[in-house]
Amino acid sequence: MFPDQIILLCRPGFEKECAGEIMEHAALHQFPAYIQTSEQSAFVRLVGSSPEADEKLNTARLITDIDFQQLIFARQWFACSRDLIELPDSNRLPDILDAIENLNETFSEVELDYADTNEGKSLNKFCRQFKPHLVNALKKKQLLSAHARWRLHLFFTDSLHVYIGFAAIDNSSADAMGIIRLKMPGSAPSRSTLKMEEAIHWFLNREQQSTMITNGMTVVDLGAAPGGWTWQFVQRDCLVTAIDNGPMQPALMQTGMVEHLQTDAFTYTPKKKVDWLICDMAERPLHVSRLIARWFSEGHCSNAIFNLKLPMKKRLVAVQECLALIEEKLTAANIDHRIQAKQLYHDREEITVCITTTQN
Numbered sequence: 001m002f003p004d005q006i007i008l009l010c011r012p013g014f015e016k017e018c019a020g021e022i023m024e025h026a027a028l029h030q031f032p033a034y035i036q037t038s039e040q041s042a043f044v045r046l047v048g049s050s051p052e053a054d055e056k057l058n059t060a061r062l063i064t065d066i067d068f069q070q071l072i073f074a075r076q077w078f079a080c081s082r083d084l085i086e087l088p089d090s091n092r093l094p095d096i097l098d099a100i101e102n103l104n105e106t107f108s109e110v111e112l113d114y115a116d117t118n119e120g121k122s123l124n125k126f127c128r129q130f131k132p133h134l135v136n137a138l139k140k141k142q143l144l145s146a147h148a149r150w151r152l153h154l155f156f157t158d159s160l161h162v163y164i165g166f167a168a169i170d171n172s173s174a175d176a177m178g179i180i181r182l183k184m185p186g187s188a189p190s191r192s193t194l195k196m197e198e199a200i201h202w203f204l205n206r207e208q209q210s211t212m213i214t215n216g217m218t219v220v221d222l223g224a225a226p227g228g229w230t231w232q233f234v235q236r237d238c239l240v241t242a243i244d245n246g247p248m249q250p251a252l253m254q255t256g257m258v259e260h261l262q263t264d265a266f267t268y269t270p271k272k273k274v275d276w277l278i279c280d281m282a283e284r285p286l287h288v289s290r291l292i293a294r295w296f297s298e299g300h301c302s303n304a305i306f307n308l309k310l311p312m313k314k315r316l317v318a319v320q321e322c323l324a325l326i327e328e329k330l331t332a333a334n335i336d337h338r339i340q341a342k343q344l345y346h347d348r349e350e351i352t353v354c355i356t357t358t359q360n
């Protein structure tokens with residue numbers, strides 16, 4: 001059970017982008033590899049390109065050396081052997097336990113995965129029922145330890161075939177299959193509120209969430225109507241200027257925390273620097289990137305969260321071009337910054353970007 005491949009889970013339809021991205025990182029780490037995937041499968045396999053169990057091809061190294069936070073299109077990942085394990089029709093546990101023992105590790109968490117496709121989702125019930133039996137068996141074999149650095153992953157391609165591997169707890173998604181389960185808040189104006197909630201959860205750690213988005217902080221929301229993103233900041237006691245020609249939800253306006261300006265988002269500038277710029281407009285990604293970069297270089301905002309809608313083709317190249325443009329402009333303006341980007345679970349044909357700076 002030599003770990004010579006990495007499995008990456010992604011949104012169905014974005015396998016090419018997920019593959020392109022991990023291949024670039026593998027090349028940077030001088031890891032010879034090729035990709036195995038198929039369209040709409042919602043997962044990608046990066047396979048070390050040597051049939052030998054050569055230590056240089058150990059993907060356990062790669063999943064700790066590459067910063068998972070830098071991957072935009074991967075929701076979750078883990079290292080495993082390229083050998084797909086075939087299971088018997090009944091009593092699958094012994095074969096699975098054998099394979100796990102062969103990994104020679106202990107685990108602090110156990111995750112049962114499947115692809116985010118209709119076929120994959122049909123495994124949900126099976127996985128939920130199987131997991132407690134597996135966990136009990138692992139406890140008996142003393143393969144679970146609260147302090148272990150690894151999470152055990154079982155990725156079922158169907159109920160009779162599984163890849164078994166592991167990911168570093170501190171360099172992978174804490175949410176099962178990289179999917180955060182959020183409840184639509186009853187009073188929020190639109191479903192896209194979930195996108196902003198997920199973005200805050202993904203890009204900011206707990207401490208940052210409570211110190212960087214808090215009482216009395218100021219926000220400009222470009223393309224705000226009907227107010228799902230604004231709502232998230234109002235919930236956190238921030239004052240929001242909402243820019244949109246369209247109407248905002250009346251209940252949100254009645255909080256007294258929102259000023260609505262019916263003007264063009266591309267020409268508006270605030271009188272005073274704001275803590276957050278947020279922007280969710282269905283515009284060309286380069287156009288939005290230039291706007292965001294200008295807000296930073298002209299000193300209008302300290303931090304930003306925004307969406308980049310993806311074009312139909314060459315999506316990875318388009319994303320990289322936008323991020324490079326922003327990086328260049330902020331560096332030229334001498335702004336100490338961090339750019340993070342992710343295709344969140346609630347994103348469709350888009351990614352979300354977060355820029356934080358150390359400036360006030």
Ligand SMILES: C[S@@+](CC[C@H](N)C(=O)[O-])C[C@H]1O[C@@H](n2cnc3c(N)ncnc32)[C@H](O)[C@@H]1O
Nearest residue numbers: 190192223224225226227228229244264265280
């Ligand atoms: C996807 S919606 C925003 C949804 C919002 N984030 C929410 O959570 O409810 C995009 C909004 O951008 C606005 N918009 C697009 N171009 C704009 C522009 N140039 N100036 C101001 N608003 C614009 C549209 O009117 C639309 O309401």
